[in-house]
Amino acid sequence: MKKLITALLMALVLLGCKKEVKQAEPVAQKEQSGTWWKEGVLYQIYPQSFKDTDGDGFGDFNGVIEKLDYLESLNIKMVWMNPFFKSPMVDNGYDVSDYRAIQPRYGTMQDFQRMLDGMHEHGIKFVVDMVVNHSSIEHEWFKQSRSSRDNPYRDYYHWWPAEKGEPPYRWSFFDPDGAWTYDKKTNAYYLHYFSAAQPDLNWENPKVRQEVYNMMKFWADKGVDGFRMDAFQFVSKDTTFPEFPKGYEKNVAKWYGMNPPIHKYLNEMYDQVFSKYDVFGVSEGAGTTFQDAHDLVDADRHELQMAYHFDYVDMSRSTKGYELTDFKNRFTKWDKEFEDKGWLSIFLSNHDNSRLVNRFGNPSPEFRTHSAQMLNTFLMSMRGTPYTYYGDEIGMTNIDMPNIDEYVDVSAIGDYKKALARGDDMDKFMVELNYNSRENGRTPMQWNDSINAGFTTGIPWKKVNPNYKDINVATEEKDPNSVLNHFRKMVKLRNENKILVYGKYQLFDAENEETYSFSRTLDDRKVLVLLNFTDHGSDVVLPEIKNMENELINNYSSLDKTDDKVTLKPYQAVIYELKTD
Structure with a gap:
């Protein structure tokens, strides 16, 4: 008996020691541990443009179900789907009239559950797009809110009584008349940072916040795995609505975003949702400073889990293009800032931007394939969670709409x-x-060379890009050197090599305006990534080249190399293992 008691005491001591060691771990080390939402590649689906099965011209859940094998073949581990909630569709679903109901054009709740279960059966997690900075003007909350000043839902939104005079001007993303709209019934103005059909919810009201947390739990209980929080940096407002300085609309994020109470609200959300489920949260927008971003996502803050900032996509928003040195600088400074704490999204396109290959590559028939492959190689080899927008895996391009x-x-x-x-x-x-225009990124998915690119048997809600005869999944499936098959290889390479997920990043030749060269290092492994961003051959001269040993991926069949120099072909992208001491 004594021996048993002694053994038990020793076991307790050892457990106590282990607990102390775990508590002593630095936060940075904890945050680098294996996590599915860090290690998987995320694929974004714009639902009404993905696949239509009932001939109404709009994509639907059954279309996604039909393509589950395709999604699995991409080697992606997550899908983020743009809003599918009930909506009058003024802003394509970003105006929600019922957060617990499905927009009929996409199917039923039963269809949604079949799609979600099907994704899980294919090893794919599902991220839902939560639009809770604002609702639709047709939401029952707003209908009640505007019915009278003493309605219990009045404080679910921001109102300015007309007898106080016109409210302080607020710029609107969508409305040329500003962000306040007069409502005759109660002689007051309501606030909308976006369109007049999207009134802003009053997050300063705890009842509103509880409605949101309960709604998130409703979807988590159904099995969703993550939440992308739309326009979330704007949810908290100073309800005295002070005057902003002239020209503030040139930096709206600074004046509209990150009002300090947002962190209290996120702590509440974490306690009620994120801490109770195996889910993650990512906010659209990360403030205007690195500290803002860290305050949102560092693990010890107990708020969100992944930063999604716009510094990357703000490049090349005009026909003037961008400078590669600026491109490298932005990615490098964000990587350095998040080297030890926090976690980043890595992306160059989404539903609010034109196509990847038009903005950062070369859409001409001669260079589209290699430039799309090069960009996908880049995205999959940076530290952070890569986001791929539907169609970018086949190199879809902008549509001409003059x-x-x-x-x-x-x-x-x-x-x-x-x-x-x-x-x-x-x-x-x-x-x-x-x-x-955002229209460029919302054209129907190009599945094959049949009518309407195989997207629908009806009339598509948006014109199909005429180049679908050449750029489509079916054609690229047959070509081992296509954008699609290179994408699959690159994602597989990332999945199988944690060095591309967690490895330390080091930039080389920062001032080179033609090539982007960097290494990733983890434990005793080191890889070199070489990318040519031009339509002509370009030399890379680095000491590391002499240590290039094992080719991991190459979007050409060969590489021109000497002991210290590599000559990259137009838009060539290679990753090589380096010999290490």
Whole structure:
């Protein structure tokens, strides 16, 4: 008996020692531990443009179910889907009228559950897009709120009584008339940072916050694995609505975003949702400083888990293009800042931007394939969670829409009205809009060379890009050197090599305007990534080249190399293992 008691006491001592060691670990080390939402690649689906199965011209859940094998073949581990909640669709679902109901064009709740279960069966996690900075004007909360000043839902939104005079001006993302709209019924103005059909919720009201947390738990209980929080940096407002300085709309994130109570609200959300489920949260926007971003996502803050900032995609928003040195600098400074704490999203495209290959590569028939492959190689070899937007895995391009009559996007139409009011040169404006409009990234997925690219048997809600005869999944499936098959290889390479997830990043030749060269190092392994961002051959001269040993991936069949120099072909991308001492 004595021996048993002694053994038990010794076991307790050892457990206590282990506990002390665990507590002594630095936060940075804890945050580098294996986590599914860090190690997997995320694929973004714009649901009404992905695959239609009922012939109404809009994508649906059954279309996604039909393509589950395809999604699994991409080797991705997560899908983020843009909003599918019930909505009048003023902003394509970012105006929600019922957070617990499905927009009928996508299917039913039963269809959603089949899709979610199907993803899980294929080893894919599902991330839902939560739009909780604002609701639809048709949400029951807003209908009640605008019905009378003493309605219990009045404080679910931001109201300014007309007898106080006009409210302080607030710029709107979509509305040329500003962010306050007069409502005659109660003689008051309501706030909307986006369109007048998207009134902002009052997060300073604890009842609103509890409604959101309960709604998130509703979806987590159904099995969703993550939450992308739309426009979330803007949820907390100073409800005295002080005057902002002239020209503040040029840096809206600074004046609209990161009002300090947001951290209290996120702590509440963490306690009620993130700490109770194996899910992660990512906010659209990360403030205007590195500290803002860390305050949102560092693990010891108990708020969100992944930063999604716009510094990357803000490059190349115009036809003037971008400088590669600026491109390298932005990625490098964010990597350095998040080297030990926090976690980043890595992306160059999404539903709010034009196509990846148009903005950062070369869409011409001669160079589209290699430039798309090069960009996908880059995204998959940086530290952070890579986000791929549907169609980028086959190198889809912008669609030519030179006339404003072709546009349906509320943002494009609002920008057009603002430009008219300013007296801008509208010909120049349309050239820029044609290049950078969100419409470019929302055209139907190009599945094959049949009518409507195999997207629908009906009339598509948006015109299919005419180049679908050449750029489509079926054609690229047959070509081992296609954008699609290179994408699969690159994602597989990342999945199998944690060095590409957690490895230390080091930039080389920072001032080179043609090539991007960097290494990743983890434990005793080191790899070298060489990327040519030009349409001509370009030399890379580095001491590390002499140690290039094992080719991991190459979007060409060969590499021109001497002891200290590599000559990269147009848009060539290679990753090599390096010999280490």
